[in-house]
Amino acid sequence: MRFSAIACSALLGLIHASPLAGNSLDARAATFTNPVLWEDYPDLEVIRIGDVFYYSSSTFAFSPGAPVLKSYDLVNWTPVSHSVPTLNFGSKYNLTSATDRAYVQGIWASSLRYRESTDTFMWIGCVESSKSYLWTASGTGAKSNNGEVANWDWKATASVNKCYYDCGLLVDDDDTIYVAYGSTNIMVAQLNKDGTAEVKSQQVYTDGTYIEGSRMYKINGYYYIFVTKPATDEWVLKSKSPWGPYEMKVLVQSIAGPLANAGASHQGGIVGTKDNNWYYVAFMDSFPGGRIPVVAPITWSSDGWPSLVKDSSGAWGKTYPFPVSTSKTVPPPTxxxxxxxxxxxxxxxxxxxxxxxxxxxxxxxxxxxxxxxxxxxxxxxxxxxxxxxxxxxxxxxxxxxxxxxxxxxxxxxxxxxxxxxxxxxxxxxxxxxxxxxxxxxxxxxxxxxxxxxxxxxxxxxxxxxxxxxxxxxxxxxxxxxxxxxxxxxxxxxxxxxxxxxxxxxxxxxxxxxxxxxxxxxxxxxxxxxxxxxxxxxxxxxxxxxxxx
Missing domain, CATH: 2.60.120.200 (Jelly Rolls)
Known part of the structure; x- marks a missing residue:
């Protein structure tokens, strides 16, 4: 079974999770068990539109690329689209000869966001450390349909002769588009109104440590960039301005659990529910199966710093209360x-x-x-x-x-x-x-x-x-x-x-x-x-x- 029947009583006061109705996967138990999806979906980003959560992942040379999964509860997921229907990155991605192939190239950590003002999903990713590509899906109906997409119609919109390495998009409250990116030296770029070209870019953080995997947010007036110190830690950068200066605190550091013989949970993103409960979704190195997602709740301090809710031993919890109470379901993976x-x-x-x-x-x-x-x-x-x-x-x-x-x-x-x-x-x-x-x-x-x-x-x-x-x-x-x-x-x-x-x-x-x-x-x-x-x-x- 995917979910445990044992409740985490210490968390029941933190997150409301009543038994839910009618899901053949889990009988809508009060708790869920990590990992939430035992499949290889690494370098993830998770967003929410209305009642629907969407999840994006890297795919390297596999095509179509950048899968999009959806969920109503952050636990049960199903693939519904690919942001990059065809890898438009050059001839090697067509596998037409033994000497022109793209193994372990292509789509690495990339970013998926939704722009409400234009009803547009935006995907951006750097390919082969040289060029960044923008794909968009407009007219999806997500804004008017509580997050549900009526039509995915992804288009290759632009390419930029610059690598936004391990990037994270942000559409600000005033509709300005930013992208955080880089390794060791974390940068922020402002894009034009269509996201097709760069307006300006500057370094916003470094302390000489190798970090990557940027995810950018604006929450309660603060700008956050979540970054990974591979392959064990997640750091949080916080500022009142997208351009900094940023302070740093560690969110997780070589955290144990929830599976034996797997890596520490790290690199991913945060997402809030309609009830304003927040969750960190990360992955674990779980080879030979790849990198698989795990979920844990987070709380916020009065001065705007997130903390991960851990189990009684200080580890990433094997079980937590269900994030969202809903009767909506998705098909099982089997x-x-x-x-x-x-x-x-x-x-x-x-x-x-x-x-x-x-x-x-x-x-x-x-x-x-x-x-x-x-x-x-x-x-x-x-x-x-x-x-x-x-x-x-x-x-x-x-x-x-x-x-x-x-x-x-x-x-x-x-x-x-x-x-x-x-x-x-x-x-x-x-x-x-x-x-x-x-x-x-x-x-x-x-x-x-x-x-x-x-x-x-x-x-x-x-x-x-x-x-x-x-x-x-x-x-x-x-x-x-x-x-x-x-x-x-x-x-x-x-x-x-x-x-x-x-x-x-x-x-x-x-x-x-x-x-x-x-x-x-x-x-x-x-x-x-x-x-x-x-x-x-x-x-x-x-x-x-x-x-x-």
Whole structure:
């Protein structure tokens, strides 16, 4: 269960949290349990419009980028959009060759804000330390509909030949747009009325310590910039002017909890409820699963400094009273996607920008996603149109149902555990024979600009019976945190030809806890050619389920 039934009695006087009605995820318990979402959503920013909270995150070279999640209670979240539908940062983001790729580049810590005066969501982020990009979604209806968005229509609005590194936007009370940014030396820039160019910029804080991850706010007449001292602390800068001078106090410092073998909760943002209760939403380094969000209430001193509400041992609480009393719900992260409708759900992200001519949703009552081969290669890291999905922790499975009847000689399709070192279970078509294979030890090299280091080894195989047209391929992953330990969590790979009886193929794959790739392991489905384009598979469904 995501939520604990044990109340934090010391906090009940601080935050009103009555039992809530009708949510299949948590039965609307009086308390919630951290982490609130056991998925990889790092470098976050959280805002509220009316009754709706929105959450933005970094995505590096995955496309579409900068996912937007929504919640009514700060605990249950679902993806609803992407601020950057296409990575418009250069050719390397299209993955058209093995020597022109964008692994561990792209969207790092960025910022999402809402400008009420124009009913516009604004996203801004620095890419490759050289240029900042602005995407906007106007006419959303959020202002007139209590925060609900009727239409996301993101447009590439501008780019600035300056890096607003790890930036945080602020739309001030008078509609002036500021952006806080930088590392060690924290800067503030004022943008023009459209946010498309810089008016002025100046340094507002430094003490020689490396800090980053700026988030900027105006609360009760004070300007705040929240910054991170990686990868353990969160500092608060406070001033009466956006230009300073700023005072500094520490919000959290190497705080313990709420999960064992995970990093300290840090880097994120604060958000207030309609009842003016405030929360700090941060992430924990929780590899092999990535960086996952946690929530804790904050209180304010009479002179405007925030303090985190901790548990009785001085740690980040495992449980807290529910932040918002509401009957509104969002879909759970688990379940089955039959790929119906006219577009992919926002749970999905391609490895780099896809070739849009090589996939389509089939529509109709049964749905399905058609993947035509888009690349001739023997390297999965160079294959276009690999579709990825975050793994939910601590243990889960992702199962793809795939029609392989239209594969061509030399084609490779399958289900992967995707990261900088990975493995997959799949079909290698050789002539008219379908070999079911478990391939491990695929890797790209941190020390060589993320070039492919190994294309994998067939560690186990069997031959499918002639006439087999469908396979179910399951990846079962344990992403229980093992950060900064020698423990290696494992993933197993399974197959079925009837969707009911599954057989494991090969031995368990040991995952790395290294953080340098920044994202956690993902489920993925792929289809590429080694001889010639033309083969097709149909992904009929994907099911993600928690595993005991």
């Amino acid at each position: 379940g089955t996607d039959n790929f119906q409708g006219t577009s992919l759900s926002h749970e999905w992200e391609w490895n780099h920008n896809p070739d849009t001519t090589k996939f389509k949703l089939l529509g109709g009552s049964t749905g399905g996603l058609q993947l035509s081969t888009a690349t001739v290669t023997d390297d999965l890291y160079t294959a276009r149109n690999t579709l990825t999905h975050r793994i939910i922790g601590p243990k889960s499975s992702g199962t793809f149902r795939i029609d392989i009847s239209k594969m061509a000689d030399g084609d490779r399709t399958g289900a992967a555990l995707f990261r900088d070192n990975m493995a997959y279970i799949g079909i290698h078509r050789e002539g008219t024979t379908d070999k079911l294979v478990y391939v491990n030890n695929l890797s790209i090299d941190l020390n060589n600009s993320w070039k492919t280091n190994a294309t994998g080894t067939v560690a186990a195989s069997t031959t499918l019976s002639a006439g087999t047209t469908e396979v179910w391929l399951k990846v079962q992953a344990d992403i229980t945190p093992a950060f900064n330990t020698a423990t290696q969590r494992t993933t197993t790979f399974w197959y079925s030809t009837d969707g009911s009886k599954f057989t494991q193929l090969g031995s368990a794959f040991k995952m790395t806890n290294d953080w340098h790739f920044f994202t956690g392991f993902r489920y993925a489905v792929f289809n590429f050619a080694t001889k010639a384009l033309g083969g097709v598979v149909q992904v009929k469904s994907f099911a993600m389920e928690k595993v005991a």
